[in-house]
Amino acid sequence: MTTEQNVESLRDLAIEAATLKLLAERVAVARKDAQARTQRALDAAAARDGVERITATLPGGETVATISLRKGETGPVVVDEDTFARWVRATFPDEQWTETAIVRRVKAWKAAELLAEMAAAGAARVVVAEQVDEQTGEVIADAVVHDVPGVAIRPTRARTHAVTWRRGGKDATAEAWRTGALDGQLAALTAREGDAA
Known part of the structure; x- marks a missing residue:
């Protein structure tokens, strides 16, 4: 004897899938718009009054969330790969930290290391450590600070x-x-196609 299992209607599943797809698309658009407007408002409030957070309160008065401003970050960015690679090659001629293709590029691991040093310094600047003669222990050259082009x-x-x-x-x-x-x-989630949200 076989038992019949409840099987969902394919028509019901189809309309659920179509509805959720429409809802997801509209939510994505509405979320992006709300995030942009919220960011502009938070930036303006921070500049004007020093406000960095605001509570989200339902129409009935219940606070459900806090929206907090997160500051951006700055750091070193290679803006001219060729100039940067030429500088690395000229500054460290005995090292194989660059590759030559049609243009010279710094190997990714070394670029990351140099950019991390610049990030720590807060400037496009690298300190090349003093060089010591391995046999005598004498300092051959003092540390040199380089402003890094590119x-x-x-x-x-x-x-x-x-x-x-x-x-x-x-x-x-x-x-x-x-x-x-x-x-x-x-309202934007249920508006007709083409209606202004």
Whole structure:
């Protein structure tokens, strides 16, 4: 004797899959827009008033999350690979830290090492350690500080913000969505194609 198992309707699965795909696409667009607007507002508030965080509060007054500004980072960025490679080759002629193809490039591991040194210094500058004669122990050349061409200190990570949920915040937000309390904030998700959000 065989037992019949409940099998989901293929039609039900198809509409669920199509609906979730549409919702995911619209959420992605709305999220990107909300993040950009939030970032602009946070940047303006930080510049104007020193505000670096704001709470997310539901229409009923319950605080569900905190939005915090994250500062960007700056660091050394190779802006002219050829110039940088020529400098590495000229400064360290006995080392095989560059490769010659159509253009000379610094090997990735050495570029990372040099850029890390520049990041620590906060400038496109490298200190070449003093050279010592291995047999006599005498200093042949003192340490030399080089300004490195082809590298600039630039933003390496954009300023952004993060959402930190409070305990129970996700459930409270889901309930507010379910009951329609967030219809104004989520109107873009159910708008007709081509309607202004």
